[in-house]
Amino acid sequence: xxxxxxxxxxxVLLAGGLTTVLLSKRLAQPxxxxxxxxxxxxxxxxxxxxxxxxxxxxxxxxxxxxxRQRRVKMEGEAYFEVEHDRRAPFVVSxxxxxxxxxxxxxxxxxxxxxxxxxxxxxxxxVKAYASGREQASVRLHPAQQxxxxxxxxxMRLTDCPSAERSINWIDGRFCFEHDTFGEIVxxxxxxxxxxxxxxxxxxxxxxFSGNFRVEDGIYHIMSVLQLTYKFNYRIAGxxxxxxxxxxx
Numbered sequence: 001x002x003x004x005x006x007x008x009x010x011x012v013l014l015a016g017g018l019t020t021v022l023l024s025k026r027l028a029q030p031x032x033x034x035x036x037x038x039x040x041x042x043x044x045x046x047x048x049x050x051x052x053x054x055x056x057x058x059x060x061x062x063x064x065x066x067x068r069q070r071r072v073k074m075e076g077e078a079y080f081e082v083e084h085d086r087r088a089p090f091v092v093s094x095x096x097x098x099x100x101x102x103x104x105x106x107x108x109x110x111x112x113x114x115x116x117x118x119x120x121x122x123x124x125x126v127k128a129y130a131s132g133r134e135q136a137s138v139r140l141h142p143a144q145q146x147x148x149x150x151x152x153x154x155m156r157l158t159d160c161p162s163a164e165r166s167i168n169w170i171d172g173r174f175c176f177e178h179d180t181f182g183e184i185v186x187x188x189x190x191x192x193x194x195x196x197x198x199x200x201x202x203x204x205x206x207x208f209s210g211n212f213r214v215e216d217g218i219y220h221i222m223s224v225l226q227l228t229y230k231f232n233y234r235i236a237g238x239x240x241x242x243x244x245x246x247x248x
Contacts, residue, residue: 032060035076038191038214040170045072048083049090052170054109055190077109079167082124093131097148100137101126107166113186117148120166128155172214174221181206181231181242192218193238200244206230 035041035053043051043059047070051059057076070090082090084103092099094110097117104124110117119128121140128146129137130153138155140146145160160166168175176184182204185196191214198204208228212221222233222240234241 030060030062032058034058037193040172045070045083047085047088050081052079052167054078054169074108075110077107077169079105079107079170081105095148095150096131096153097128097150098131098134099126099128100134106140109166111186115150117150119146119148120160120163121145122163122167130155174210174212174214176208176210176212178207178209180204181208184208184225185242188218188221194218195239197239197241199241203231203242203244 033041033043033053035055035057038055040055041053043053045051045061049070051072053059054077057074057078059072059074059078061070061072070085070088072090072092074092074094078092080090080092080101082101082103082105086102090101090103092101092108094108095112095117097119099106099108099119101124104126105122106124106126107120107122108117109119119126119140121142121144123142125139125141127137127139128148129135130148133153138146138157140157143160143163145158145163145166147156147158149155162177165175165177174184174187182198185198189196208225208230210224212224218240219235225231226233229245232243232245234243
C-alpha cells in the first residue's frame with residue numbers, strides 16, 4: 001500500500017495481510033491511500049469512518065475534512081462504514097458518480113473495462129447521482145444495487161438479496177454464483193500477476209459457481225473450474241490461455 005500526504009501519522013499495523021492506517025485529524029494536504037495488485041487495506045478516516053480497499057484501488061480526500069461536507073474520491077473497489085453526522089453528509093465521488101450518505105454501510109465497485117460503477121447498499125440509505133446533477137438523484141435502500149453507466153450516465157436500480165456477498169473480498173474470498181467466465185477472469189486478474197486470455201470468445205459467457213480463497217492461487221482455481229469439462233487451459237510463461245473443449 002502507498003500513502004501520499006504531507007502530514008500523516010506513521011502508524012501502520014500489519015495483521016493477516018490487512019493493513020490498517022490511522023490518518024491524522026490535522027491534515028493540511030490531500031491524502032491518497034493506494035493498494036497494489038493483490039493487496040487489501042483498511043483506512044480509518046479522522047471522523048471515524050472506516051474504508052476497506054480492495055486490490056488495485058485508492059481513496060483520496062482533501063483537508064479540512066471536518067466541514068459541512070465530508071468528500072472522498074475513490075478508484076477500484078471499496079467498502080465504507082460511514083460514521084453518522086447529520087450536519088456533514090459524506091460524499092464518495094468515482095468516475096462521474098456521487099454517492100451521498102449520512103451514516104451507512106455500502107460497497108462501491110468501479111469497473112473501467114465494463115464502463116460501469118456498481119453500488120450495493122447493506123445498511124442505511126444513500127442517494128446517487130451523476131456529478132453535478134443532484135436533482136436527478138436515485139435513492140437506494142438496504143439490499144438494493146445501483147449500476148451506473150459511466151458513458152451514458154444511465155442508472156439502473158435493482159433488488160440485491162445477496163448484498164452481503166458483495167463484501168466477501170474483505171476476507172479474501174471469491175464467491176462466484178452463476179457468474180460469467182468473463183466476470184470471473186476479470187476478478188482473478190485483479191489479484192494475480194498473470195494475463196488470462198480467451199482463445200475462444202464463446203467461453204466468456206459460460207457460467208460457473210464456486211467458493212475460493214485468494215491464497216488458493218490462480219492455478220488451483222483454474223484446475224477446479226476445469227473439472228466442469230467446459231474448457232481447458234495452457235500455461236505459457238506468465239500467461240494462461242483458455243480453450244473451449246469440443247462439444248460432447
